[in-house]
Amino acid sequence: MxxxxxxxxxxxxxxxxxxxxxxxxxxxxxxxxxxxxxxxxxxxxxxxxxxxxxxxxxxxxxxxxxxxxxxxxxxxxxxxxxxxxxxxxxxxxxxxxxxxxxxxxxxxxxxxxxxxxxxxxxxxxxxxxxxxxxxxxxxxxxxxxxxxxxxxxxxxxxxxxxxxxxxxxxxxxxxxxLAIGLAAKDTLANMISGFTLMIDRPFRIGDRITLGAQTGDVMDIGLRSTKIKGLDNTLLIIPNSELCNSNLINMAFPDVRGKGRVNVGIGYECDVARAKEIMVQTALDVAEVLKDPAPEAFFVNFGDSALNLSLFFWVPEYTQVFGAQDKINSVLLKRFQENGINIPYPTRTVIYEKDTNNAPQD
Known part of the structure; x- marks a missing residue:
């Protein structure tokens, strides 16, 4: 200035x-x-x-x-x-x-x-x-x-x-x-898949999912991988890109109720209606089984040596399916025996034919 x-x-x-x-x-x-x-x-x-x-x-x-x-x-x-x-x-x-x-x-x-x-x-x-x-x-x-x-x-x-x-x-x-993207394309693919999983939310932490032959509970959803705890207490780590491109079953969605099934075969001479009634009543007597929706029994098909029946039931949580199925099987076997309904097992009849062409001449 x-x-x-x-x-x-x-x-x-x-x-x-x-x-x-x-x-x-x-x-x-x-x-x-x-x-x-x-x-x-x-x-x-x-x-x-x-x-x-x-x-x-x-x-x-x-x-x-x-x-x-x-x-x-x-x-x-x-x-x-x-x-x-x-x-x-x-x-x-x-x-x-x-x-x-x-x-x-x-x-x-x-x-x-x-x-x-x-x-x-x-x-x-x-x-x-x-x-x-x-x-x-x-x-x-x-x-x-x-x-x-x-x-x-x-x-x-x-x-x-x-x-x-x-x-x-x-x-x-x-x-x-561009250089970073080319050098870390797999990592970026997993991160983008992680964003997709978190936004789309096909499953949440704590849900039980089935992926191929693997079944377990989701422990953590990270940006690179998802951790799943198997039923045998093993930890499965799956890249997010693989999860996004795979078909999976979420047992906890849309709610945590689980559906169980019991398959049994009865003899051809048995009363099918009576057997179905026993199966439904047995399921209702188990505390874990829900009354609504009620259990249902169906005559599925004709087997080689038995009439095949199936019982469907619901439990409040999918983790109770195996326990309820065990109780139903144990009681059902006893009640079938008390009511004269037998559970056959496969039988085979072997017939030996004598070869007359090669038989020794007198």
């Missing part, structure tokens, strides 16, 4: 000072106006915004309003200060540095506001839609990815403001991402 004043003629000093004072006054008015605007916006958010949020059933908008109101007021004040600094006839270097710093501050505040709003949205989605387990595993990673995206976006906007060539940066990021 001194260097500028030094080269001004004496008769030019007053107009310059007058111009500088006028710009300083305008800048002060801008700062004051934006300060009043921030106070007005604060009052509107406090009264009108809170009243509008009270009409909604969720408290999500209340939490977002509470977290962004403070940075929003600061943003308005910094925006006024930025405009005021740009109007002052400062030295080129001083003006560029001051306005640049204020621009960076404004972008940082905008990033904070976006992050806080997004954080509340992710928390609400994780708690109400995704579930507790998904919130624990997936939401932290999603939040980190969103944070990285916001920071990179703010950095690109800042570099663009200072006339830096961002094309080379974007190109370098693209090439680097």
């Amino acid at each position: 001194d260097s500028i004043l030094y080269y001004l003629a004496p008769d030019e000093m007053d107009p310059f000072l007058l111009f500088w004072g006028k710009q300083a006054l305008i800048s002060a008015v801008i700062i004051g106006a934006f300060y009043l605007l921030s106070r007005l916006a604060q009052q509107l958010l406090t009264k009108v915004g809170t009243r509008l949020c009270s009409f909604t059933e969720t408290d999500l908008d209340d939490r977002i309003l509470e977290r962004v109101s403070g940075p929003a007021m600061l943003l308005v004040n910094c925006a006024g200060l930025y405009l005021a600094i740009r109007r002052l006839p400062l030295h080129d270097r001083i003006g560029i540095i001051a306005s640049g710093l204020l621009f960076v501050v404004n972008i940082s505040i905008l990033t904070i506001i976006a992050y806080r709003a997004l954080d509340e949205l992710l928390k609400a989605y994780g708690a109400r839609v995704a579930g507790a387990e998904m919130s624990r595993q997936l939401m932290p990673l999603v939040e980190k990815l969103c944070t990285i995206f916001l920071v990179v976006t703010a950095l690109i906007i800042t570099l663009k403001h200072f006339n830096y060539d961002i094309l080379s940066l974007v190109t370098a990021l693209g090439v680097g991402s």
